[in-house]
Amino acid sequence: MRPRHPAAIMIPSFRSSVHDHTTRVSENRDLGGSHFLLTLEAEPIAVSARPGHFVMLRFDGCLDPLLPRPMSVCNVLPPGGGHPGRIQILHKVVGKGTARLSTLKPGERLQVLGPLGRPFETPASGEGGSLAVMVAGGIGVAIFPLLVPQLKRAGYESVLLFGARSSRDLVHRDWFARQGVPVRTATEDGSEGRRGLVTELLGETLASRTSVGPIYACGPRAMLQAVSGVANAAGKPTWLSLESYMGCGIGACLGCVTRVRRERTWAYQRICVEGPTFSSTEVLWE
Numbered sequence: 001m002r003p004r005h006p007a008a009i010m011i012p013s014f015r016s017s018v019h020d021h022t023t024r025v026s027e028n029r030d031l032g033g034s035h036f037l038l039t040l041e042a043e044p045i046a047v048s049a050r051p052g053h054f055v056m057l058r059f060d061g062c063l064d065p066l067l068p069r070p071m072s073v074c075n076v077l078p079p080g081g082g083h084p085g086r087i088q089i090l091h092k093v094v095g096k097g098t099a100r101l102s103t104l105k106p107g108e109r110l111q112v113l114g115p116l117g118r119p120f121e122t123p124a125s126g127e128g129g130s131l132a133v134m135v136a137g138g139i140g141v142a143i144f145p146l147l148v149p150q151l152k153r154a155g156y157e158s159v160l161l162f163g164a165r166s167s168r169d170l171v172h173r174d175w176f177a178r179q180g181v182p183v184r185t186a187t188e189d190g191s192e193g194r195r196g197l198v199t200e201l202l203g204e205t206l207a208s209r210t211s212v213g214p215i216y217a218c219g220p221r222a223m224l225q226a227v228s229g230v231a232n233a234a235g236k237p238t239w240l241s242l243e244s245y246m247g248c249g250i251g252a253c254l255g256c257v258t259r260v261r262r263e264r265t266w267a268y269q270r271i272c273v274e275g276p277t278f279s280s281t282e283v284l285w286e
């Protein structure tokens, strides 16, 4: 399916093309525990998406919900089997928009704007034996599949440290295992892996390996703050993907600002444009 009204907007600071694309659902797989893996035919976005990018999803010809919903680009699939390039969105049903996403059937349409935001800083090539660490909290894991091949190409070993409330939220971890990425889990209720917080696993990993870095983290704000504390104390280069309510996703409404450190002062930055990825040393948490 070709885009009906392909539009490209240039965001000069990142030199990336943003497409407003009418996509066709090719699959919407129920992964259990209110999680879904949605596959959309979205060739232009699949071509330009980088790890850490997100898209804004809105329902074709529908005013409820009115505002688009931000979702990370979980993965891209190359053209093949009669399909153009596709993107995958891993989401959890938490309210009206995600409930509607979960009911989409193959062949239905969804309006997608993206790729948006500043992607993760990724290493060009790895130091021998270095371990790149991905730290996920709950549905924050959705951001990492696109990062895995990039880390591999750069010569890094990688590990996923995955924390969640309970085992039913440890979604999509088999995907990482199939890529040869070890997964260590922590759950708050002790239903799987370590009983406790994922930051404990991060502390252990940093203590057990001399050559660790970079670290990437995505999850609830409190988790990201805790990851920053551990990673900054160890002096490791760390990239966080922040979440926020988003009205527009393109820097116009100022509804998503967060405070960041600047030389001897601080500034507001828009999570949708200057983020969602930030260095752990620049985010101000209070």
Ligand SMILES: Cc1cc2nc3c(=O)[nH]c(=O)nc-3n(C[C@H](O)[C@H](O)[C@H](O)COP(=O)(O)OP(=O)(O)OC[C@H]3O[C@@H](n4cnc5c(N)ncnc54)[C@H](O)[C@@H]3O)c2cc1C
Pocket: 054, 065, 069, 070, 071, 072, 073, 089, 090, 091, 092, 093, 094, 095, 096, 097, 098, 099, 139, 142, 143, 242, 243, 244, 245, 246, 276
């Ligand atoms: C850059 C970015 C990437 C994201 N990627 C993903 C992803 O890959 N997969 C995924 O499942 N979700 C992701 N999210 C979160 C997702 O956008 C929200 O869960 C979704 O918009 C909720 O819409 P809703 O209509 O279902 O819920 P609503 O009816 O709007 O809200 C339901 C509940 O969720 C809470 N909530 C809604 N949005 C947020 C938010 N942004 N932060 C914290 N709490 C919120 C509300 O307070 C409320 O309690 C991302 C958010 C951002 C900003």
Ligand code: FES
Pocket: 245, 246, 247, 248, 249, 250, 251, 252, 253, 254, 255, 256, 257, 270, 271, 272, 273
């Ligand atoms: S969501 Fe509108 S400025 Fe970020």
